[in-house]
Amino acid sequence: MIAIGSDHGGFELKQEIMAHLKKRGLAFRDFGTYTPESCDYPVYGKAVAQAVASGEYSFGILICGTGIGISITANKIPGIRAALCTDCFSAEATRAHNNANILALGGRVVGVGLALKIVDTFLDTPFSEDERHIRRISMIEE
Numbered sequence: 001m002i003a004i005g006s007d008h009g010g011f012e013l014k015q016e017i018m019a020h021l022k023k024r025g026l027a028f029r030d031f032g033t034y035t036p037e038s039c040d041y042p043v044y045g046k047a048v049a050q051a052v053a054s055g056e057y058s059f060g061i062l063i064c065g066t067g068i069g070i071s072i073t074a075n076k077i078p079g080i081r082a083a084l085c086t087d088c089f090s091a092e093a094t095r096a097h098n099n100a101n102i103l104a105l106g107g108r109v110v111g112v113g114l115a116l117k118i119v120d121t122f123l124d125t126p127f128s129e130d131e132r133h134i135r136r137i138s139m140i141e142e
């Protein structure tokens with residue numbers, strides 16, 4: 001189950017991503033925002049990050065204008081590794097190396113086509129389970 005959220009800057013891209021997830025038959029819950037009106041990205045960043053940290057959702061997707069504010073917010077929640085990606089190489093590497101559990105995107109940065117490829121790459125890449133990566137990830141939380 002995927003938790004997804006955005007502010008107004010990521011609202012349009014979130015609609016595209018949700019349609020794409022639906023097409024792929026992937027279950028998700030939209031944590032808002034539900035209108036394109038101006039709003040505060042920390043509200044949605046925290047809601048999705050807490051949902052993922054609780055263990056109820058395996059992945060989160062967060063979108064704001066740049067992806068920066070919402071990823072900074074999410075990374076304040078213990079257990080969250082939110083990765084802001086603008087390319088598929090990073091999306092693959094952050095799953096394989098960092099076991100990232102939230103993908104952050106900038107709705108004003110990446111186009112829809114690229115964003116959907118990044119989403120697919122992120123969701124479809126497993127963690128490597130390499131000892132060195134497990135060690136480094138545990139060092140983040142120490």
Ligand code: RB5
Nearest residue numbers: 009064065066068069070
């Ligand atoms: C909102 O205008 C914008 O600041 C927000 O979407 C995001 O880019 C913040 O990091």
